[in-house]
Amino acid sequence: MSGPAVGIVLVSHSAVVAESVAEMARGLAAGGPVVAVAAAGGTPDGGLGTDADRIAAAAREVDSGAGVVLLADLGSSVLTVKSLLVEDELPPGSRLLDAPFLEGAVAAVVAASAGAPLDAVAAAAEEAYTYRKV
Amino acid sequence: MRDAEFFGRWMSAAAAAVEREADRLTELDSPIGDADHGSNLLRGFTAVRAALEAEPPAAPGAVLALAGRTLISTVGGASGPLYGTLLRRTGKELGDAAEVSDEALRKALYTGVGAVAQLGGAAPGDKTMLDALVPGVAALTTSYRAAADAAENGALATVPMQARKGRASYLGERSIGHQDPGATSSALLLGALADVAEAQDGAEAR
Numbered sequence: 054m055s056g057p058a059v060g061i062v063l064v065s066h067s068a069v070v071a072e073s074v075a076e077m078a079r080g081l082a083a084g085g086p087v088v089a090v091a092a093a094g095g096t097p098d099g100g101l102g103t104d105a106d107r108i109a110a111a112a113r114e115v116d117s118g119a120g121v122v123l124l125a126d127l128g129s130s131v132l133t134v135k136s137l138l139v140e141d142e143l144p145p146g147s148r149l150l151d152a153p154f155l156e157g158a159v160a161a162v163v164a165a166s167a168g169a170p171l172d173a174v175a176a177a178a179e180e181a182y183t184y185r186k187v
Numbered sequence: 188m189r190d191a192e193f194f195g196r197w198m199s200a201a202a203a204a205v206e207r208e209a210d211r212l213t214e215l216d217s218p219i220g221d222a223d224h225g226s227n228l229l230r231g232f233t234a235v236r237a238a239l240e241a242e243p244p245a246a247p248g249a250v251l252a253l254a255g256r257t258l259i260s261t262v263g264g265a266s267g268p269l270y271g272t273l274l275r276r277t278g279k280e281l282g283d284a285a286e287v288s289d290e291a292l293r294k295a296l297y298t299g300v301g302a303v304a305q306l307g308g309a310a311p312g313d314k315t316m317l318d319a320l321v322p323g324v325a326a327l328t329t330s331y332r333a334a335a336d337a338a339e340n341g342a343l344a345t346v347p348m349q350a351r352k353g354r355a356s357y358l359g360e361r362s363i364g365h366q367d368p369g370a371t372s373s374a375l376l377l378g379a380l381a382d383v384a385e386a387q388d389g390a391e392a393r
């Protein structure tokens with residue numbers, strides 16, 4: 054990678070899920086430098102749910118000026134990211150991706166680590182929906 | 188006219204109503220949700236009350252903006268961003284005036300409910316908060332009490348509906364026969380508004 058890369062935030066109801074998917078995506082993208090991937094899972098007290106402040110902090114952590122993509126699992130994860138975007142509480146160039154959580158995360162981390170710009174990272178993750186398994 | 192203190196009393200009354208009804212909200216959320224609506228809202232509105240007491244904003248719009256931001260930060264479930272958006276957008280519409288008219292509040296709430304619909308992608312009939320909020324806000328042209336009653340009736344009317352949004356929608360037809368917890372808490376919010384409005388109007392008439 055040269056220059057700023059797209060940062061990635063994984064938002065899940067579960068801290069373990071967010072961390073594990075981040076670890077898997079980093080592992081599958083390895084072979085060269087891997088972009089910053091932050092996990093924002095669960096509530097502050099360790100329960101299942103969504104922590105808006107953690108999401109905003111995670112987006113700031115991975116922001117290096119090339120944009121930040123967020124992948125969310127379902128329900129409050131999606132709604133919380135959307136409400137943060139509406140109120141401009143995420144770094145400029147932040148985008149919620151319409152993608153399956155795990156497959157989209159792997160695609161986004163691989164694409165971003167290869168130096169793809171924001172639109173291409175988003176497209177790679179969103180294409181994951183078109184991959185049929187049967 | 189309604190000042191910042193009025194809006195503070197509304198949020199405080201809403202917090203008290205949630206506290207009173209938390210067990211019932213969680214009970215309603217058990218068969219069709221994840222049994223956390225009461226405890227989530229209780230945590231959220233307790234934090235709202237603390238935030239407003241710590242630093243009471245000077246304008247109605249700022250009271251709702253702070254309340255909404257606090258709900259988004261503390262609730263942890265879908266009701267956080269949904270109620271947070273309702274209050275923040277309503278607050279934004281009210282602007283920074285020190286006092287607002289009932290008509291301005293009615294219009295602002297109408298916009299706030301529209302923002303909730305847009306955020307969640309739901310429509311009336313989907314068995315959500317909107318089934319109480321939409322008729323409730325429409326009845327504000329009559330009175331605050333009429334709005335509270337319409338919201339309450341709207342919540343009751345969710346019983347025979349099949350959920351089309353959120354976790355309850357995964358249950359399909361099995362979501363029928365249960366009152367929606369979000370619609371129920373929305374009716375509490377408008378009920379609290381009617382209570383504080385009637386208290387102020389009664390005091391002014393004396």
